[in-house]
Amino acid sequence: MMKKKLLIGSLCVICILCSTMLLACKSEEKIDGGLEVSYDIKCALDDESCVLYVTSEVEILNKSKVAIKELPFYLYPNAYLEEGGAVTISNVATRERDLIYNIDNINMKVELNEDLKEGENVAIIISSRVEIPKGKGRLGYGDGYYNLHAFYPRLACFHNGSFVVVPYSKIGDSYCFDMANFKIKINYPSAYTLASAGEQTNYKENEKYKESVYCIDNARDVALSLSKKFTIFESEIEGVKISQYTMGKQDYTPFIANCLGYFIEEVGEYPHENFTIVETPFEYGGMEYSGLALINESVSEKEFVIAHEIIHQWFGLSVGSNSYKECWVDESLTNYLTYYYMDIYNKGGYEENMELERKRYKKFLEASKEKYGIGYMPRLDYNLEEFRSESEYANMVYGYGVLTYDGVRNVIGDKKFKKAVRDYYENYKGKIASKEDLIASFNKSAGKKVEGIFNGYIESKVVF
Numbered sequence: 381m382m383k384k385k386l387l388i389g390s391l392c393v394i395c396i397l398c399s400t401m402l403l404a405c406k407s408e409e410k411i412d413g414g415l416e417v418s419y420d421i422k423c424a425l426d427d428e429s430c431v432l433y434v435t436s437e438v439e440i441l442n443k444s445k446v447a448i449k450e451l452p453f454y455l456y457p458n459a460y461l462e463e464g465g466a467v468t469i470s471n472v473a474t475r476e477r478d479l480i481y482n483i484d485n486i487n488m489k490v491e492l493n494e495d496l497k498e499g500e501n502v503a504i505i506i507s508s509r510v511e512i513p514k515g516k517g518r519l520g521y522g523d524g525y526y527n528l529h530a531f532y533p534r535l536a537c538f539h540n541g542s543f544v545v546v547p548y549s550k551i552g553d554s555y556c557f558d559m560a561n562f563k564i565k566i567n568y569p570s571a572y573t574l575a576s577a578g579e580q581t582n583y584k585e586n587e588k589y590k591e592s593v594y595c596i597d598n599a600r601d602v603a604l605s606l607s608k609k610f611t612i613f614e615s616e617i618e619g620v621k622i623s624q625y626t627m628g629k630q631d632y633t634p635f636i637a638n639c640l641g642y643f644i645e646e647v648g649e650y651p652h653e654n655f656t657i658v659e660t661p662f663e664y665g666g667m668e669y670s671g672l673a674l675i676n677e678s679v680s681e682k683e684f685v686i687a688h689e690i691i692h693q694w695f696g697l698s699v700g701s702n703s704y705k706e707c708w709v710d711e712s713l714t715n716y717l718t719y720y721y722m723d724i725y726n727k728g729g730y731e732e733n734m735e736l737e738r739k740r741y742k743k744f745l746e747a748s749k750e751k752y753g754i755g756y757m758p759r760l761d762y763n764l765e766e767f768r769s770e771s772e773y774a775n776m777v778y779g780y781g782v783l784t785y786d787g788v789r790n791v792i793g794d795k796k797f798k799k800a801v802r803d804y805y806e807n808y809k810g811k812i813a814s815k816e817d818l819i820a821s822f823n824k825s826a827g828k829k830v831e832g833i834f835n836g837y838i839e840s841k842v843v844f
């Protein structure tokens with residue numbers, strides 16, 4: 381994600397935290413195969429009460445050797461209780477019988493009647509009512525618009541035979557998701573235009589309502605946005621259909637096509653057939669979802685923010701990360717590649733921007749030492765709960781993280797750097813990469829001891 385301008389000038393933000401909770405049987409050894417998960421979501425928007433009625437059928441195929449007894453879901457609307465958001469679950473069932481479930485704020489555990497063993501599948505049907513909070517959050521509404529993210533119960537990711545449940549932090553992007561397939565059918569008032577990730581497979585309307593169905597496979601996360609004021613621009617690059625939904629007048633599709641085309645050529649295949657940019661009232665600079673990005677309609681440096689969210693399609697979404705535990709793994713690389721790309725697009729500016737980032741970091745460090753004491757020295761690889769403030773998070777992950785990659789590239793050279801980025805994508809697309817995975821991949825590709833350079837920065841031993 382990209383933070384709107386914080387104290388520093390660079391725009392991004394978001395990543396996460398994760399404490400792990402083992403909800404299935406523990407296993408010390410690596411277990412091949414995880415879960416194959418598909419969401420069939422049907423929802424209806426009541427514009428009078430700003431309520432979304434959601435029925436989700438979650439089909440889960442267990443491809444691991446571990447028998448699963450309990451399924452942990454996130455109920456993210458409950459993260460917005462202070463703002464007026466909430467989700468009420470009215471029923472959880474299989475196709476045959478009701479199930480017992482327990483809710484604790486944003487977490488819901490569903491007890492299975494029988495263990496879900498290797499090769500077995502189960503469909504969990506969850507009926508819910510989501511109160512959408514007023515505001516510019518990922519889930520929020522305002523005058524003539526809705527941003528709808530994480531309105532449906534989302535299964536926690538499943539790694540090496542156990543579920544990983546990530547706490548929710550107001551700082552960063554507290555998410556850690558496996559890939560899943562989505563089909564979303566939404567009924568909404570006809571005054572609105574809908575923007576969604578994926579391919580539209582059905583559409584109908586009458587005087588009062590519209591109904592759209594969108595499908596997207598192998599998606600890390602999805603979101604919808606509705607507005608009464610959208611204008612749509614469209615384009616295409618390398619067979620990818622580009623759409624820009626805007627309340628403004630500027631057509632960014634040539635820029636989007638250039639950026640997408642560059643990363644398809646230089647890094648690897650874009651994993652979807654569509655890419656959609658939505659300009660909407662939004663509290664951050666932008667936020668990435670598979671096949672779609674929300675962009676703050678009034679953010680400055682809009683091209684930088686759009687490029688950042690496009691690059692997340694490769695790093696953060698296709699190559700996933702545990703954004704609670706290791707938020708820098710996708711955010712710092714994404715933000716660095718944004719500077720890298722903008723330098724090519726604008727035919728210059730890279731060195732000036734790195735100098736600007738060094739100055740910002742030094743200023744932030746000096747101010748923080750006054751506040752926290754002379755020994756203050758934050759780390760890039762904190763989890764989200766270890767960051768003392770949103771400012772510290774943004775300065776480290778977006779600013780210092782960029783300088784880390786600048787340092788790595790200065791040592792290994794541009795050719796090896798580009799190869800390392802390409803190889804990292806190839807090695808981890810569709811998976812979740814850890815800090816160790818990232819560094820080991822760069823180390824192997826660059827042919828030098830890149831690990832030492834990364835660690836120097838991570839341990840804050842580099843002085844500017």
Ligand SMILES: [Zn+2]
Nearest residue numbers: 381382392393
């Ligand atoms: Zn970001």
